[in-house]
Amino acid sequence: MMSPNVRPVLSALLRNRTGALLVALEIAIALAVMVNAAWIVAQRIHEMQKPSGLDIRDTFAIGVSALTSHSDLGAAQRADLAYLRSLPGVIAAAATSSVPFSHFGQGDSVARDPGPRAPAIDERSMQVDEAALATLGVRILAGRNFTAAEIQPLSSRMFAASPEVLITESLARKLFSDGNAVGKPIYLSDDNGTPMTVVGITSDFVASVWGKPSYDTALYPQTPGSYGNYFCLVRTRPGDTVALMNTALRHLATSNPDRVVFLAQTLQYYRQRVDAENRDMVIFLALVTALILSVTCLGIFGLTAFNVSARTKQIGTLRAVGARKRDVVAHFLIENAIVLFAGALAGCTLALAVGYWLSDQYQLPRLDLHYLAIGVVGVAVLGQLAAWQPARRAASVPPSVATRTV
């Protein structure tokens, strides 16, 4: 039933080659863009849905900086923490050198072996006290937390190795393939080879962010402040966070003239700022892809409509010699299907090329072929829908047109 129809359709198609070719080209580009955009969007949504590993909603950070070079930051820190922990509604408070999801923080790289040539893994560093895990809402998966005695007092030294270290599960797996790191030594890659014993493995969580959020975090038992500032992280009862943050800010801003509070912000704020970049990309890609698809559909619609109006007389003749309305609709839909097929074929090649290039240039995972398959089906359905209305119009051409001269 179908096969005898294809030949006349093909010869009709070949009469307006340029138009069909242009539409096929549009389809190819639209398919390539759509498939890869959908792939990127999926990655970004995955990124946004990744758990932080933290109690983001109920935690705020207060940043404190020394006012003069001789301020006693250690004493200031103890007083600040004592005050924060005394506030009703505060569940836990800790001093750290970095704020999760913000730019405030340090990074380093650690390795299984000493020396600058050992393969190292980049991590985000946090100097913490023994209360930090409870404040962050991070669990110990193996080994143990730091003890109070292990926390080194504030020193003016820059970031340096410590005898004990806690690492996240992700980092443990990257350093030791079985993830079994407890009791083993690791090394800061730009240090002289001081071994740091992994005393425990924590659940995955995001520390400060530089680039993409990462679960590779290492915790050092050091009183923060060697950079002249420290952060108090405070976890509160749900719902009290902002009110308590303002109370704490008012008190801390005036309680000690030797240091200043330069920041008071919820972790939610920083998380949203990180998510916003992904969200913007998702919105823009979705928008432009939708526009490309609609313009392509308009192109298909335009081509079919033109063909229909240019061939009114021939359609009339067809109808006069016995073609049913169905056959006329089928004629135009098959013609459109051929264009779609050619476009999709070129589009697949283009999509794969773009996908390869993206993964090569931007370290994106290789395009999942399911996306391509769904994209082809989607374009085929949309394309046929776009041609549907003009094809229906063609079917309504009365056979008598054949006898008229325009």
Next chain:
Amino acid sequence: MLQYYIRLALKSLRRTPGLTALMVGAIALGIAACIVTLTVYHAMSGNPIWWKNKVLYAVTMDSWGADSPHDPQHPTLAPPQLTYMDATALMRSDIPKRKVIMTQELGTLTGAPGQSMPMHVMARATTQDFFSMFDVPFQYGGGWHGADLAALPEIVLSQEVNDSLFGGSDSVGRTILWNNIRFRVVGVLRHWAPLPRFYDVVDGAFATPEDTDQVFVPFSWVTTLRAMPDGNTDCHIHGPVANYQAFLTSECIWIEMWVELPNAARRERFQAYMDAYWAAQRREGRFPRPLNNHLTNVSQWLMINGVVSSDSRILLRVAFAFLVVCLINTVGILLTKFLRAAPTVGVRRALGASRRQIFTQHLVEVAMVSMAGALLGLALGAAGLSGVQAIYAQDNAYGMLAHFDPLGVAWALALAALSTLAAGLYPAWSIGRLPPAGYLKSR
């Protein structure tokens, strides 16, 4: 003749209002998408001091250790910062017309009249040429002059700091405490936040509100105060530094250096000066790595430091793909539209119109469509940009990232005109080529 063509074009466009709207709309959308992404891209990659691109150079010198390059992913690049020893040595040269070294310092401002709480500020510690070299605009006063260590140290405030501490009034001559030391205000900037912050890409080319330069202090105060830098500091020889003097003579890199070299001759002389310094130091046992002294201009500097985010590059390409689809669409529509009017063309040809005249006539029609599309696209693009800006403002991440600059408008117009004309050329040409006879006889 042109008037006649315009009348013909208008008539033809009015005959098919749907198609005309479709063409204009598609071009407008494509151009709007390109304007938005181009502006964002331009803001991120654009050289904010392009007029001095040929004379400003970042100074780098590979002082890193023998074991591995500073950046293992780009082993040919020298580290982006200098040691204190090298920076001060290179600053002694008189070859550059202007020269600056700089670092970043966190600090506090107190003691302004009526100030209730200390203000935490990001300070740029730099040398006196900074303002003239980077064409920094002043609202009041100017930069500091002569010896950095004057009796009363001098400070320059950003417009924003001056607004919040002095209510925007002329504060030149007033004093303020920076890190508890009395400074005299000598200048107040007019809003100045080059994007990207080309002069210090190491500490973030797109400063978030928490690390924008708010005050400017003489560099010599950093070392006088024995302040550790708060900008990026990399050391390849680790272990604790004994004291501040040891830090200054260490191999730690923490200083950005820029020079202004007005011509090639001076550039070569300064390069020779650097190389001679390098050779002398190497004889004394420093610089284990091969000679890699570089003077890099601003646009190259932004490129090798990977300032443009990959997101905006992807978006730019997607937008261009969209414009291409829109243009292909327009070519298709124009082609079918012109072909449909072929009988009329046949008549005109038969009556003596030349191919060129037919071509010009259709090109006029194309130009009108493209102009309408471009104008509408500009309007849409401006609207889209304010949308993008609203999103950025809401995120509070980047300042005035995407603003509609005149250069952008010129670009957009050129883009619109060129692309549509290119799209219209083929249809106009193919309609001119049609043999008239066939169309005359068939109907």
